[in-house]
Amino acid sequence: MTLTRLALRNALRNKAxxxxxxxxxxxxxxxxxxLETALGSWDHALKLARRDRLVTRHKVSFILPLPKRYVxxxxxxxxxxxxxxxxxATFASWFGGRVPGRERxxxxxxxxxxxxxxxxxxxxxxxxxxxxxxxxxxxxxxxDELLAxxxxxxxxxxxxxxxxxxxxxxxxxxxFTIAGIYGVKSQGFARQTLLFHWELLNEALPPAEKxxxxxxxxxxxxxxxAEAATALDAFFEDxxxxxxxxxxxxxxxxxxxxxxAVLDVIGVLAAVxxxxxxxxxxxxxxxxxxxxxxxxxxxxxxxxxxRHIAYLVLAEAAALAAVGSALGLVAGLFFIDxxxxxxxxxxxxxxxxxxxxxxxxxxFAFAVSVAAALAAAAIPAISASRLDxxxxxxxVA
Amino acid sequence: MIPISYNLRSLGVxxxxxxxxxxxxxLVTLVFAASLMLARxxxxxxxxxxxxxxxxxxxxxxxxxxxxxxxxxxxxxxxxSPGVRRDEAGDPIRAAEVVVVVAxxxxxxxxxxxxxxxxxDRGSYALxxxxxxxxxxxxxxxxxxxxIGRRIRGRFQGLDLGGTxxxxxxxxxxxxxxxxxxxxxxxxxxxxxxxxxxxxxxxEGTVSSVRVALTSEAEFDGLKTALETDKRFxxxxxxxxxxxxxxxxGLGLFLRVMGMVxxxxxxxxxxxxxxxxxxxxxxxxxxxxxxxRALGFSRGAILAGFLIEATLLTFAGGIVGALxxxxxxxxxxxxxxxASWSELVxxxxxxPGIVIAALVFAAGMGLCGGFLPAVRAxxxxxxxxxxx
Numbered sequence: 001m002t003l004t005r006l007a008l009r010n011a012l013r014n015k016a017x018x019x020x021x022x023x024x025x026x027x028x029x030x031x032x033x034x035l036e037t038a039l040g041s042w043d044h045a046l047k048l049a050r051r052d053r054l055v056t057r058h059k060v061s062f063i064l065p066l067p068k069r070y071v072x073x074x075x076x077x078x079x080x081x082x083x084x085x086x087x088x089a090t091f092a093s094w095f096g097g098r099v100p101g102r103e104r105x106x107x108x109x110x111x112x113x114x115x116x117x118x119x120x121x122x123x124x125x126x127x128x129x130x131x132x133x134x135x136x137x138x139x140x141x142x143x144d145e146l147l148a149x150x151x152x153x154x155x156x157x158x159x160x161x162x163x164x165x166x167x168x169x170x171x172x173x174x175x176f177t178i179a180g181i182y183g184v185k186s187q188g189f190a191r192q193t194l195l196f197h198w199e200l201l202n203e204a205l206p207p208a209e210k211x212x213x214x215x216x217x218x219x220x221x222x223x224x225x226a227e228a229a230t231a232l233d234a235f236f237e238d239x240x241x242x243x244x245x246x247x248x249x250x251x252x253x254x255x256x257x258x259x260x261a262v263l264d265v266i267g268v269l270a271a272v273x274x275x276x277x278x279x280x281x282x283x284x285x286x287x288x289x290x291x292x293x294x295x296x297x298x299x300x301x302x303x304x305x306x307r308h309i310a311y312l313v314l315a316e317a318a319a320l321a322a323v324g325s326a327l328g329l330v331a332g333l334f335f336i337d338x339x340x341x342x343x344x345x346x347x348x349x350x351x352x353x354x355x356x357x358x359x360x361x362x363x364f365a366f367a368v369s370v371a372a373a374l375a376a377a378a379i380p381a382i383s384a385s386r387l388d389x390x391x392x393x394x395x396v397a
Numbered sequence: 398m399i400p401i402s403y404n405l406r407s408l409g410v411x412x413x414x415x416x417x418x419x420x421x422x423x424l425v426t427l428v429f430a431a432s433l434m435l436a437r438x439x440x441x442x443x444x445x446x447x448x449x450x451x452x453x454x455x456x457x458x459x460x461x462x463x464x465x466x467x468x469x470x471x472x473x474x475x476x477x478s479p480g481v482r483r484d485e486a487g488d489p490i491r492a493a494e495v496v497v498v499v500a501x502x503x504x505x506x507x508x509x510x511x512x513x514x515x516x517x518d519r520g521s522y523a524l525x526x527x528x529x530x531x532x533x534x535x536x537x538x539x540x541x542x543x544x545i546g547r548r549i550r551g552r553f554q555g556l557d558l559g560g561t562x563x564x565x566x567x568x569x570x571x572x573x574x575x576x577x578x579x580x581x582x583x584x585x586x587x588x589x590x591x592x593x594x595x596x597x598x599x600x601e602g603t604v605s606s607v608r609v610a611l612t613s614e615a616e617f618d619g620l621k622t623a624l625e626t627d628k629r630f631x632x633x634x635x636x637x638x639x640x641x642x643x644x645x646x647g648l649g650l651f652l653r654v655m656g657m658v659x660x661x662x663x664x665x666x667x668x669x670x671x672x673x674x675x676x677x678x679x680x681x682x683x684x685x686x687x688x689x690r691a692l693g694f695s696r697g698a699i700l701a702g703f704l705i706e707a708t709l710l711t712f713a714g715g716i717v718g719a720l721x722x723x724x725x726x727x728x729x730x731x732x733x734x735x736a737s738w739s740e741l742v743x744x745x746x747x748x749p750g751i752v753i754a755a756l757v758f759a760a761g762m763g764l765c766g767g768f769l770p771a772v773r774a775x776x777x778x779x780x781x782x783x784x785x
Contacts, residue, residue: 016676021673024669024673031662031666034662060499060564060565061499061511062498062500062511063497063598064598162458164461164464167456242566254508256507257508257510258508260508261731272427272428276667279417279418279420279424279670280417280666283417
């Protein structure tokens with residue numbers, strides 16, 4: 001019998017304790033995986049960021065609009081080859097729409113350029129007919145399928161919204177007719193969104209606020225978004241309204257500043273749950289070693305070296321951690337991919353457009369748990385390997 | 398009933414395993430208490446000095462100052478309303494302010510976040526006696542000088558005494574003072590001159606909000622009705638305390654819900670740890686338990702005795718966790734507040750209620766985790782245990 005097999009047999013000796021320890025490790029690793037997946041969902045959004053698309057906003061603040069004429073100017077800005085830097089450009093403004101009576105249910109409402117919005121955002125999956133119907137009717141709106149389901153909206157329905165920013169014109173409420181419901185082709189694309197005609201909003205504004213847009217999104221031919229961003233900002237440098245243009249990756253990275261505190265907290269919590277897992281394991285191994293004092297002493301007496309004894313303890317801990325975390329990862333996979341993840345993607349799509357277990361965080365969780373197990377078993381292993389044979393045997397007798 | 402000293406001594410005998418369990422429970426209690434303290438801190442970060450004899454007027458439907466725009470006629474009407482308190486010179490005690498946000502690089506992060514800039518008029522300081530300049534000097538009205546909140550200073554590039562940020566090309570705002578808001582939103586804001594801000598943000602002639610002091614709290618209803626029913630204005634009128642409390646409601650709720658979800662998930666692990674410990678403890682004390690039974694202690698007494706032992710164990714963890722959480726009260730956290738779309742800096746705020754809730758939570762982990770082992774102990778047959 002090898003030492004490793006002996007370690008495995010040892011693990012199974014106290015069945016109740018064995019299973020409880022496995023359960024403890026599984027639960028904690030499942031929690032760890034959930035936290036890591038939350039952190040990883042942001043990396044995932046960064047990976048999906050397109051390199052051929054860029055966003056231009058006012059340099060100072062997102063509440064400051066840009067003149068609408070910037071859109072045409074952006075279309076004309078030429079690169080070093082004399083060709084326009086961008087192939088498409090569209091624009092949108094934040095409307096701050098809410099459904100009266102259900103004000104707490106947050107979703108995004110954009111006043112968009114109906115003619116060009118879908119050209120730039122080609123992740124939108126929508127029937128040509130519905131898109132044409134939207135373009136043709138100034139009071140039409142498009143909603144994504146999650147939002148339609150949330151509020152029970154169907155094509156042809158009239159939707160009344162109130163805005164936190166724009167009072168309704170002449171006291172009449174803002175109403176839109178649903179012209180189409182769209183899906184998404186890429187998981188990184190924000191959902192829970194309603195789009196309507198920017199023209200309609202513009203007409204309702206007082207003269208001083210007319211012809212302004214919230215931000216401009218453009219596409220480049222090939223992955224030249226970062227390059228174009230620099231060129232556009234240089235172009236507007238001497239104007240009253242200077243711009244900040246970012247490719248999608250930089251744009252998403254910018255948002256990390258707004259949630260960095262939450263990410264830090266999640267990181268701390270992940271470390272805490274690992275320590276709790278290590279404590280469970282250290283407890284079990286401490287009890288095991290204590291109960292086996294006499295036999296470990298006997299093994300030493302018949303010639304096993306301190307290193308052998310330490311190995312015996314560490315191997316048992318590692319085996320417990322490996323089996324427990326494998327169970328935890330499988331449970332976590334089911335918990336996240338068939339429960340929590342879908343819920344987050346539906347209800348919190350603006351924060352977690354993608355919430356699924358990925359191989360990276362799963363492997364990381366497994367490796368970290370085994371490492372934590374070895375660290376946790378270090379004290380029992382050392383104390384076992386240093387057992388004074390005569391003392392230990394006398395105590396038992 | 399078995400004396401509690403028996404349980405205490407038993408826990409003391411098994412020092413190592415008791416310690417591991419106590420530490421695990423302590424960590425979970427720490428998470429539980431810390432999240433409640435954080436939510437409480439968010440609640441208090443803005444509204445500590447909110448007053449009932451001051452009203453805040455914003456545009457109807459705006460909920461917050463940032464998206465609100467009020468015209469000069471609305472401001473005039475508000476100031477001329479009956480019930481508005483006046484100073485010796487006969488001027489209304491009021492602050493008509495412009496509130497904007499700017500995106501600035503956040504230190505210690507790759508990204509940017511938003512900071513609120515409040516364009517103040519000469520009434521702003523008088524209306525808020527709690528706000529004082531504690532370092533540097535007060536900005537000179539009508540200039541590009543600004544003062545930074547004591548809690549947000551140093552968290553963003555340029556936002557510190559002597560620093561500058563650029564709102565318009567070649568027209569930097571110079572930070573000449575530090576504000577202590579003593580729990581006012583000023584702690585997390587940059588205060589600049591109203592007209593400077595209006596120029597930079599194209600807000601000439603408008604403000605975001607008007608605050609007026611009332612001659613008495615009872616004047617509120619009359620003022621509210623008069624302004625809200627006037628078709629010319631479309632405003633909402635609220636007492637300052639209620640308005641401010643609403644500003645951090647969403648953030649507080651978010652922190653509480655997330656904290657409770659995480660604490661409950663974490664507590665499963667700690668409870669299993671307690672079960673393992675109690676299970677082991679009972680396995681070692683078969684003869685002892687048999688003896689107790691033979692001496693005449695009932696099954697119920699054994700069950701209660703071990704439940705008490707488990708509860709004492711996790712309660713000790715709760716005390717350690719609660720003490721650790723108290724040490725967090727010096728830590729400040731900066732987070733985006735959804736209501737203002739900008740950073741709010743707040744600290745962990747302990748209350749007796751939170752400490753008690755944390756201890757109850759910890760004791761509950763012992764009751765749940767110790768239940769099965771205690772049942773097992775109560776079922777031990779005295780004869781079999783003594784024979785073994």
